[in-house]
Each structure stands twice: as C-alpha cells, then as structure tokens.
Amino acid sequence: MIVDRQGRRFRNLRISLTSACNYACTYCVPNGKRLVAAQDELSAEAMARGVAYLIEAAGIERLRITGGEPLVSPKLEAFMTAVGKMGLEDISLTTNGQLLAKKLPLLVNAGIRRLNVSLDTLDASAFRGIARGGDLATVLDGMSEASAAGMKIKVNMVPLRGQNLDQVMPLLDYCLERGYELRFIELMRMGHLANDSNAFLQQFVSLQQLLSLIGERYEYLQADAPVDATAVRYEIPGQGYFGVIANESVPFCRTCSRLRLSSTGWLHGCLSSSNRHYIGDLLDKPRHQALPALQRLLVKALGDKQEVAFSGGATVMKIIGG
Numbered sequence: 071m072i073v074d075r076q077g078r079r080f081r082n083l084r085i086s087l088t089s090a091c092n093y094a095c096t097y098c099v100p101n102g103k104r105l106v107a108a109q110d111e112l113s114a115e116a117m118a119r120g121v122a123y124l125i126e127a128a129g130i131e132r133l134r135i136t137g138g139e140p141l142v143s144p145k146l147e148a149f150m151t152a153v154g155k156m157g158l159e160d161i162s163l164t165t166n167g168q169l170l171a172k173k174l175p176l177l178v179n180a181g182i183r184r185l186n187v188s189l190d191t192l193d194a195s196a197f198r199g200i201a202r203g204g205d206l207a208t209v210l211d212g213m214s215e216a217s218a219a220g221m222k223i224k225v226n227m228v229p230l231r232g233q234n235l236d237q238v239m240p241l242l243d244y245c246l247e248r249g250y251e252l253r254f255i256e257l258m259r260m261g262h263l264a265n266d267s268n269a270f271l272q273q274f275v276s277l278q279q280l281l282s283l284i285g286e287r288y289e290y291l292q293a294d295a296p297v298d299a300t301a302v303r304y305e306i307p308g309q310g311y312f313g314v315i316a317n318e319s320v321p322f323c324r325t326c327s328r329l330r331l332s333s334t335g336w337l338h339g340c341l342s343s344s345n346r347h348y349i350g351d352l353l354d355k356p357r358h359q360a361l362p363a364l365q366r367l368l369v370k371a372l373g374d375k376q377e378v379a380f381s382g383g384a385t386v387m388k389i390i391g392g
C-alpha cells in the first residue's frame with residue numbers, strides 16, 4: 071500500500087468517463103461551447119482494466135463515475151458492467167440528471183445505488199442561464215424516478231453570488247421534502263477561475279454565509295461524517311441533512327483519499343496540482359508489467375497532494391469531473 075508522511079492513501083477513485091457534456095455551465099465552461107469527447111479517449115475496456123489495476127496497486131475501495139457528463143457516453147454500459155464485477159465497496163455516479171430517467175434501468179441493473187445530481191437552481195430561467203443546456207423539469211423528473219427506484223440522492227449545488235443565492239432555501243426545502251441530501255459546493259478556483267481572482271471573489275459564497283442564511287429558518291447541528299469526507303455535514307432535527315463541501319472555508323486536504331483518472335488516461339493525485347501522470351500505455355500491458363510501473367506513478371501522484379489547503383489549479387473541472 072502506498073502511504074504518505076501524513077498517513078494519506080488513495081482509497082476513492084473518480085473516473086471521468088468522457089469529457090463530453092450536454093451542459094456548458096458558466097463557472098465550468100466560460101466560453102459556453104459544449105464539450106465533445108476528446109479524440110484520444112480510452113475505451114470502456116481499457117478504463118475498466120485501469121480500475122482493476124488501481125484496485126490492486128493503490129487499494130482503491132470506492133469508485134465514482136463522473137465526466138464531462140457520464141450519461142452521454144456510449145461507453146457507460148460496458149464500463150459499468152465490467153466494474154460491477156470487481157468487488158468494490160461502493161460504485162456511485164455524478165450526473166447533471168438530464169438523461170437520468172432514460173438511463174435509469176441501466177444504472178439499476180449495474181448495481182448503482184447512490185447518485186449525486188448537480189442542480190444549481192429550481193428556477194427554469196436561471197437554470198437555462200447557468201447550465202446553458204438541458205431542461206429543469208427533465209432533471210427533476212429523473213431524480214424523482216431514481217428515488218422511486220430506491221436510489222439515494224445527493225443534490226450538488228454551487229451557490230454563486232448574483233446568480234442563484236435566492237435558490238439556497240428553495241432547493242434546501244425541495245430536498246428535505248423528498249429525502250434528498252443537498253450538498254453546497256463552495257466555488258473552487260479551478261480552470262479560468264484559478265487565474266481570475268475578481269471573477270472568483272465576485273461569485274464566491276462561503277460556508278459561513280450559507281449557514282447564516284439557513285440559520286434564519288432552521289436550527290441545525292453538526293452531524294457525523296467519515297474521516298476522509300469532503301463535506302461538513304449538518305442535521306436539521308426531524309427534517310433531514312445537508313452538507314457543505316467547503317474547499318476554501320474548511321480545507322480537507324489533510325485527509326484526502328481521492329485519486330482521479332481522466333478519460334484520456336491521465337492520473338491526477340490532486341485537483342490543485344497541474345501534475346498528471348499518463349497510464350494509458352500501461353493498460354495494454356499484462357498485469358505483471360503494468361503494476362510495478364503504475365506503483366511508481368502512484369507514488370508521484372500521492373506526492374502531488376497539498377499539505378493543508380486547496381490553492382487553486384489550472385486543471386479544468388469539466389475534464390476531470392470534480
């Protein structure tokens with residue numbers, strides 16, 4: 071097992087199945103052009119082999135499938151069928167929910183029981199303004215069908231000053247009523263926001279600001295969360311839970327256990343580092359050749375983690391998937 075001086079190791083793998091996306095969210099894709107799949111994306115089989123090798127070489131226990139938008143990828147079914155047989159503790163998926171209802175049978179059959187659905191507003195016009203793709207009602211229907219099929223749903227909202235702050239309470243109420251757990255994600259200094267402090271600060275909403283807003287209506291208590299959780303979690307007694315992924319306010323680098331693999335075969339040990347390590351060529355090799363080389367790259371990737379706090383990175387969220 072590869073462990074660093076702070077006792078951190080890779081336990082959670084996030085795979086970006088494709089960089090293609092049917093949205094172009096303002097904070098993620100500033101030029102508004104929808105992303106297409108990269109030409110050199112790995113096949114479903116190569117990605118699944120990557121997961122198998124990483125389970126062995128790094129001790130990966132949990133997998134999250136992300137993107138781009140994973141549900142637009144033609145590789146989805148083959149990939150999920152393959153990773154479903156690998157004995158992972160947990161497989162979950164992050165999606166914008168646009169294709170959720172359509173793909174639900176496939177997800178249920180593949181054993182997915184937990185979904186994170188990104189949704190920044192319940193206002194249809196603000197939705198069009200932020201996501202620049204898709205349709206709000208389709209996402210809401212998709213979540214409701216997934217929930218009826220027994221899926222546990224977390225809703226990810228990025229609060230943005232001037233764009234959707236008025237949606238914090240409506241979204242919280244909506245989620246509490248339906249048993250979804252709302253996760254606010256503090257805006258991260260990623261991609262273009264890493265170099266544009268003004269744009270970042272103009273939009274950024276902190277954990278404290280969110281808590282004061284919520285505190286005007288609800289009493290809440292801090293709740294338990296796993297040691298390597300990214301979110302600070304709160305309980306509203308008798309009503310449900312919400313969380314805040316507070317990259318800026320409560321950095322969680324000291325306990326980070328995440329490893330990321332891009333759709334083109336690059337390992338990222340840290341979102342805040344521009345270092346990445348190519349493993350695409352190892353995935354054609356037999357296990358006994360691939361694993362030692364992979365272990366050397368994993369040592370480097372673990373060394374890329376920040377000591378204390380996320381400081382921003384040129385790495386683009388739309389490619390690597392959050």
Ligand code: SAM
Pocket residue numbers: 091097098136137138139140164165166186187188226227228255256257258259260263387388391392
């Ligand atoms: N398409 C999928 C989705 O919408 O969930 C997966 C990819 S998307 C990049 C993953 C998550 O990253 C979304 O919840 C999105 O809101 C979030 N995200 C993108 N850029 C961000 C940023 N700069 N700061 C915080 N969250 C960001």
